[in-house]
Amino acid sequence: MEKLTRRVQAAAGKRPADLVIKNGIVLDSYNLELIKTDVAIVDGVIAGLGDFEGHHIIDADGKYIVPSLIDARVHIESAMVTPSEFANAVLPCGVTTIVTDPHEIANVCGSEGISYMLQDSENVPMNIFFMLPSSVPSTSFENSGATLSAEDLKPFYEHSRVLGLAEVMDYPSVAHTSPSMIQKLFDAQNKKIDGHAAGLHSNALNIYKSAGITTDHECITAEEALERIKRGMYVFIREGSVAKNLKQLIPAVTERNARRFMFCTDDKHIDDLINEGSVDHNIRLAIQEGVDPLLAIQMASLNVAECFGLSTKGAIAPGLDADFLLLDDIESFSISHVYRAGELVAESGKTKMGTKVTPSNRITSSVHLPTLRKDHLNLAVSKEEANVIELIPNQIVTKARKLTVDHDENGGFVSCSRKDLMKLAVIERHHHTGNIGLGVVKGFQFHDGAIATTVGHDSHNLIMAGTNDEDMIKAAEVIQEMQGGLAVIRGKKVIGKLPLPIAGLLSDKDYPTVIEELEEIEKALKEIGAPDHFNPFLTLSFLSLPVIPELKLTDLGLFHVGEFRHINIDE
Amino acid sequence: MEKLTRRVQAAAGKRPADLVIKNGIVLDSYNLELIKTDVAIVDGVIAGLGDFEGHHIIDADGKYIVPSLIDARVHIESAMVTPSEFANAVLPCGVTTIVTDPHEIANVCGSEGISYMLQDSENVPMNIFFMLPSSVPSTSFENSGATLSAEDLKPFYEHSRVLGLAEVMDYPSVAHTSPSMIQKLFDAQNKKIDGHAAGLHSNALNIYKSAGITTDHECITAEEALERIKRGMYVFIREGSVAKNLKQLIPAVTERNARRFMFCTDDKHIDDLINEGSVDHNIRLAIQEGVDPLLAIQMASLNVAECFGLSTKGAIAPGLDADFLLLDDIESFSISHVYRAGELVAESGKTKMGTKVTPSNRITSSVHLPTLRKDHLNLAVSKEEANVIELIPNQIVTKARKLTVDHDENGGFVSCSRKDLMKLAVIERHHHTGNIGLGVVKGFQFHDGAIATTVGHDSHNLIMAGTNDEDMIKAAEVIQEMQGGLAVIRGKKVIGKLPLPIAGLLSDKDYPTVIEELEEIEKALKEIGAPDHFNPFLTLSFLSLPVIPELKLTDLGLFHVGEFRHINIDE
Secondary structure: OHHHHHHHHHHOOOOOEEEEEEOOEEEEOOOOEEEEOEEEEEOOEEEEEEOOOEEEEEEOOOOEEEEOEEEEEEOHHHHOOOHHHHHHHHHHHOEEEEEEOOHHHHHHHHHHHHHHHHHHOOOOOOEEEEEEOOOOOOOOOOOOOOOOOHHHHHHHHHOOOEEEEEEEOOHHHHHOOOHHHHHHHHHOOOOEEEEOOOOOOHHHHHHHHHOOOOEEOOOOOHHHHHHHHHOOOEEEEEEOOOOEOHHHHHHHOOOOOHHHEEEEOEOOOHHHHHHOOOHHHHHHHHHHOOOOHHHHHHHOOHHHHHHOOOOOOOOOOOOOEOOEEEEEEOOOOEEEEEEEOOEEEEEOOEEOOOOOOOOOHHHHOOOOOOOOOHHHHOOEOOOOEEEEEEEOOOOOOEEEEEEEOEEOOOOEEEOEOOOOEEEEEEEOOOOOOOOEEEEEEEOOOOOOOEEEEOOOOOOOOEEEEEOOHHHHHHHHHHHHHHOOEEEEEEOOEEEEEEEOOEOOOEOOOOHHHHHHHHHHHHHHHHHOOOOOOOOHHHHHHHOOOOOOOOEEEEOOEEEEOOOOEEEOOOO | OHHHHHHHHHHOOOOOEEEEEEOOEEEEOOOOEEEEOEEEEEOOEEEEEEOOOEEEEEEOOOOEEEEOEEEEEEOHHHHOOOHHHHHHHHHHHOEEEEEEOOHHHHHHHHHHHHHHHHHHOOOOOOEEEEEEOOOOOOOOOOOOOOOOOHHHHHHHHHOOOEEEEEEEOOHHHHHOOOHHHHHHHHHOOOOEEEEOOOOOOHHHHHHHHHOOOOEEOOOOOHHHHHHHHHOOOEEEEEEOOOOEOHHHHHHHOOOOOHHHEEEEOEOOOHHHHHHOOOHHHHHHHHHHOOOOHHHHHHHOOHHHHHHOOOOOOOOOOOOOEOOEEEEEEOOOOEEEEEEEOOEEEEEOOEEOOOOOOOOOHHHHOOOOOOOOOHHHHOOEOOOOEEEEEEEOOOOOOEEEEEEEOEEOOOOEEEOEOOOOEEEEEEEOOOOOOOOEEEEEEEOOOOOOOEEEEOOOOOOOOEEEEEOOHHHHHHHHHHHHHHOOEEEEEEOOEEEEEEEOOEOOOEOOOOHHHHHHHHHHHHHHHHHOOOOOOOOHHHHHHHOOOOOOOOEEEEOOEEEEOOOOEEEOOOO
């Protein structure tokens, strides 16, 4: 009440505003025009456009004043930093609101993981909204850290920053109306429901949309995008670290349908966020592709706000949150200042620090590996040929190959650099089961050493690949010590590591430190012979994802996606 | 749950749809294109676009299938029929959803009036959403039937069909942050708040928008419309019985800002609704003015749904309510069939009947007049000249004149047809106060008789104008007998009447009967000399509205709006 009164009084000129931005050129997001006007702000909310007096005056000096950006969908975990640190990293990109899906941490820590993400993002100078992970675990072909039923999710809908249900990716469960999936969808009917409609066409889209799923971020062609728009879905145009869809999708956008399009990053690594940007990068790319800059900005702000019902976001207008950017130039979208709720939160690429929540013990003690012995890694192959996972650089699909492998005196598989064949292991790390899945992978090209990570989609067990068992055993030891993270081992020595003690997924350090550690990792990878043209850790982290073809490895062994069953190494 | 399951199963082709519309051309409201596809419907909701089997097949025979229409704002009371009867009247116009503001009945019956409107609209084959009257009473210069405080309104927000707070028209209260107004606005901050921003410019619009008021239906120029859009308001383009704004506003609409525009009727009489249409008329006019027909239809459907957060309305797409029209032709917007929730509700201008609620006694017993004697109507004028209200045909503003009037032997005012001066009376009818306000009106041109009505904005006291006291007394008697309505008297005989027993505002009859009664009234008006070029009852009903300049009459006497006070007849 008091704030509403103060705001109206300031609008009426009966009291000075807290802050007035003068001499700027404001984006009118509704008419898509630029207008010369001052902006008055009270209690973090815009009170008026026009002439105002204020306690504090900022001279925009002819700069453009545009709404700050909203990332429609992002997995914070892909940046390997905490939510509060993520805010520090992307605020300079002009992003003051994100919609996140804590899918990865939920697979490790369940409800507690979601609670941690909500808590850690509570007091940051950014609006971090949540969609609840719909598919934990992703499959039953592996052991994840947690299971989230509809009943587990329900209490979270009470939280003011929870907007709905995140990417529904289990198409078969929807299409077959599995009761547990229908219950999750039903509980979210009055909320937002994001889809993951990769490769789905007309009938499948009918199924998704009739179930209340209203967005998709997995389009890869303009035709796919238009097919989704036609059925009333919103399309998120994604530019992440790996998936880059903007150039393919942007031809689908016209002034008549643009309101149904917006931008997201989905999965973007911390170094890419720092070097290239967040959805500000999508805007720049769209402008390069010929989109009207004002429309591109609208797509990254007003359209997302409308899609998610964030009625006080997305434009520079009275009654809306004072979340805005000062731009030096609109064509190049060069950001000089970032304001959120009327406070300067970033300037020339630098940000204030947020408040961090200390994660609970369950979250920081999530890695429970068996003490590995050599015999644990013994992979008996009774035939000359074995079923081998062949990786494809920069893709998350693999090829299932049958290849001749080398054997030791006991008939066990032996890595061979010449043939580019290495041992692959997935070790259950959540529940002390001691489960170890073993396999053979082709394509990493290491001449030496081993790599290991607790980032292993989607269950995030320990996954490692090595040229010898000793280095793999050492890798597991290091990972256990760090309570998760990335490690590169050579000659039983740690030559690169990145600790991720929070759920085995997130660093507890600031992002510049994480970037340094990543650089160390990169150097180490070169030492063991990793090629330049793909990211071995990223590739490794998807070799355990049993929903993507063709052959994968889980803690329960090799999984053939086409045949939809576990197979033996030598069958 | 069961419905969701059935819908998804039908989308997946695992069960036949309830209904499939084949051979139609469907409006894709999101891309603004026409597409050839069948539409499958289950449980009143669209399950898919594509090829489907159904229990029931309808051959659209090449007709256009477009979303049915939403009137963004309408006072049902202006049609003088009950909500259920209103539905019968406008369903053939293709309108299956309306947002109504029961402002008039609330001024008579308060909360009970709103409850009646909600109940009567519960089981009709139309979605009738409500905005809560924000200004009951409109002013303190007269006695209305009820007062609605913020506290009175609050319980109604629990109702699923109540969307927010209706036209905030008391600009001074907002601008001066009167606590009672701020409380009403505060309670609706997470709902929708409609504005009534007639004539307001930049600073006043800042005040309104910063208070959370997001719509306006009172623009009369394109510039005004753009000024509102710029501040993030939605603009309702109105075509009512009196206020007709479309031709002036439509030039403001472009493909870049069209999403902020929609259509409404606001106040439209039953005969105009039947003869001309509801917002379907706005669509036809817009098309005539050069708007792309697909965009015009989008304005009357999807845009309204988005504005009011009606996420299952506004387009033909899976998961949305099966509210749609079959059109013979799109350019002329000629409607052949109207479906609501998959049911045929109107065909070739004919509709099914809704269910009526019997109004409670309080609602049907709202007229409490004193037994009038001649001396009640004695209007002493001590000078030769009197303050006279001069009506302006087809406007709700009046002129305040000082004119020479005739006197009887006791110094009382005497009507004079030659001078076109008649007696005007407003009699309080809600609380048995016996208050009678008397005045003189110029402009009705009757040579004979009297007219009276309980539709008197905004307090809806009895208002009557007559050439002689006897006919006025008879008129009051008839109105009392009918418990409200319209009456035309000549020579102490009733020559035309329209009973409005529900709150003195609504008929309890069907709309064809009301139209017949209106025709009888029109004939009677001609008998007493009423001219053709304006509607005397409409004019009369606004002579008591003390918020519109220049001179008005309430039950407390003459009110000079410019001086903002009651004045004497002869001061």
